[in-house]
Amino acid sequence: MSTNTMNSLADASGRVGASVTTGSGLSFVGVLRSEWIKLWSLRSTVWSFALVVVVSVGMALLIALASRMDQSGVAIPPEAQVGYLVTASTVGIFFAQMIVAVLGVMSVTGEYSTGMIKSSLTAVPRRLPMLAAKGVVVFVATYLVGLGSILAAYLVASAIFAQGDIGASLAEPEMLRGLFAGPLFLALIAIFALGMGTVFRSTAGGIATVLGILLVLPIVLGLIPADWATDASPYLIGNAGPEIVASSGFSAVKEGWQNLLIVIGWVAVSSVFAALLLKRRDA
Amino acid sequence: MIQAQALSKRYGSKTAVDSIDFTVQPGKVTGLLGPNGAGKSTTMRMVVGLDRPTSGSVIVNGKPYREHKAPLREVGVLLDAKAVHTGRSAYKHLLALAATHGIPAGRVREVIELTGLQSVARKRVGGFSLGMGQRLGIAAALLGDPATLILDEPVNGLDPEGVQWVRHLMRHLASEGRTVLLSSHLMSEMALTADHIIVLGRGKVIADAPVDSIINAGGRSTTRVRSPRAAELAALLANPAVLVTDLEPDVLEVAGMSPAEIGDAAARAGIALHELSALSGSLEEAYMALTQNEVEYRTGGSNGLAAADLATSEPQEAAR
Numbered sequence: 287m288s289t290n291t292m293n294s295l296a297d298a299s300g301r302v303g304a305s306v307t308t309g310s311g312l313s314f315v316g317v318l319r320s321e322w323i324k325l326w327s328l329r330s331t332v333w334s335f336a337l338v339v340v341v342s343v344g345m346a347l348l349i350a351l352a353s354r355m356d357q358s359g360v361a362i363p364p365e366a367q368v369g370y371l372v373t374a375s376t377v378g379i380f381f382a383q384m385i386v387a388v389l390g391v392m393s394v395t396g397e398y399s400t401g402m403i404k405s406s407l408t409a410v411p412r413r414l415p416m417l418a419a420k421g422v423v424v425f426v427a428t429y430l431v432g433l434g435s436i437l438a439a440y441l442v443a444s445a446i447f448a449q450g451d452i453g454a455s456l457a458e459p460e461m462l463r464g465l466f467a468g469p470l471f472l473a474l475i476a477i478f479a480l481g482m483g484t485v486f487r488s489t490a491g492g493i494a495t496v497l498g499i500l501l502v503l504p505i506v507l508g509l510i511p512a513d514w515a516t517d518a519s520p521y522l523i524g525n526a527g528p529e530i531v532a533s534s535g536f537s538a539v540k541e542g543w544q545n546l547l548i549v550i551g552w553v554a555v556s557s558v559f560a561a562l563l564l565k566r567r568d569a
Numbered sequence: 570m571i572q573a574q575a576l577s578k579r580y581g582s583k584t585a586v587d588s589i590d591f592t593v594q595p596g597k598v599t600g601l602l603g604p605n606g607a608g609k610s611t612t613m614r615m616v617v618g619l620d621r622p623t624s625g626s627v628i629v630n631g632k633p634y635r636e637h638k639a640p641l642r643e644v645g646v647l648l649d650a651k652a653v654h655t656g657r658s659a660y661k662h663l664l665a666l667a668a669t670h671g672i673p674a675g676r677v678r679e680v681i682e683l684t685g686l687q688s689v690a691r692k693r694v695g696g697f698s699l700g701m702g703q704r705l706g707i708a709a710a711l712l713g714d715p716a717t718l719i720l721d722e723p724v725n726g727l728d729p730e731g732v733q734w735v736r737h738l739m740r741h742l743a744s745e746g747r748t749v750l751l752s753s754h755l756m757s758e759m760a761l762t763a764d765h766i767i768v769l770g771r772g773k774v775i776a777d778a779p780v781d782s783i784i785n786a787g788g789r790s791t792t793r794v795r796s797p798r799a800a801e802l803a804a805l806l807a808n809p810a811v812l813v814t815d816l817e818p819d820v821l822e823v824a825g826m827s828p829a830e831i832g833d834a835a836a837r838a839g840i841a842l843h844e845l846s847a848l849s850g851s852l853e854e855a856y857m858a859l860t861q862n863e864v865e866y867r868t869g870g871s872n873g874l875a876a877a878d879l880a881t882s883e884p885q886e887a888a889r
Binding site for chain 1: 614618619620621639642646648651652653655658661664668669670672673676709714
């Protein structure tokens, strides 16, 4: 190998400079492409997304099998059938939110822990386009994987439910909502996590904080016997998130779009902090 | 061209870089030297905007780095061989960096060949040796075919062949009219590679001059004289401004006189000379003297020139 090196230098008189064009310059489309390459060139991304699919399909399988055993020949009304399928198709993504939260945090903290961030910010010295591109790429990839997972979960659940004469068309409004809002919920959680990862710059700190806010905070608030805690509870991202996908009927904030706004608010706060700190701090 | 004006960086109460001014000229290899903690890396990081100056400014090719339309074409930088995600292959790492500027995959393959990484390009960087990581860092720096190169300790971890390769590469890049700024702890290597030296000490520029001037100013030039009548010659040369040291029975080392003056004096006295060689100081000596000055200046406030007392250190053959 050293011989190769020496040879390539021997004819270096002109070889150091590019023999091909060195491109049009820095552009947001280029940064998007860069982040897409970065995301998919890590095995952890592939594994995480594969796990999202496995968890979604696995949970659909479990729910469908368990529900089928429940019905012993009793006829199920059509609305309830839709409910069964929505639940079976989307329950997995509530577990998958932990996976995409970890993925979102690590998409940026992995750069800090390895030193890659210095290369990234040298290539994109204005910094914010890199964060924005990361956000777009993580959002789109998570959305598509979430969509595929829910579709796969629906197909598996339908196949099992069909044996008990239970079924629901994908075109049912509640089904459609689950199919498209489910991936949206996942993708927003990933972006929220990306922001927190940027704020903390450490994998452990980022994951602990995100999972704490998503999963622990709702429980803690639920345990506080005070009116303000009860009033605040629906506004937590951990409680509002699942309400986007399907209304539980228990939340004080009824509409899906209202809950979507709450989650977007959390994502916005996380993203704004991330952007301010990324811009201000030394890399 | 890199121009720093009153550039300062403070971390809390610690001043890493203390209002320095310098210019790094194109067409030359400029070496940045200094003890650990002198502010070399911080200065390099500020050039490419990774660290924000506390005050002052540094511009590259006329503008702050971040304001260039194609930063990677202006400056190629190797700050830390480990500025790479360990889980990614070398090829994908370079491809991702190239993508930001629309640099085609052909250029990625070109820099991989240039740095001799063909056989490992598809392997994950986590398993790379220090030398391989260094080559990858240099490949990344060359991606945009930049007009300015900044390399922090580029020969760190390289084998002798790799060290030589980096030296040739730096010289070649400078000969193409590019600006090359590099730091190294290897003084002999720096003496061979650099045309110009900037020495930092405690965040200040303590020297900024061509390599030859640095060596001449810091180290004291001496002359080795071999003669069968060495003792006689020593007596002849005796003078308060001249220091004569007996190295061996018939070998003298003379400081304070040029070889020509010594030769003339010997000829006038009819003393035969078997050797008359000029020994210039080494960059390492000069560097030690300079940085020692810095320490003494700080602690005792003694005169800079007086502190450059090298009488006790062995003169060496110049490295260049």
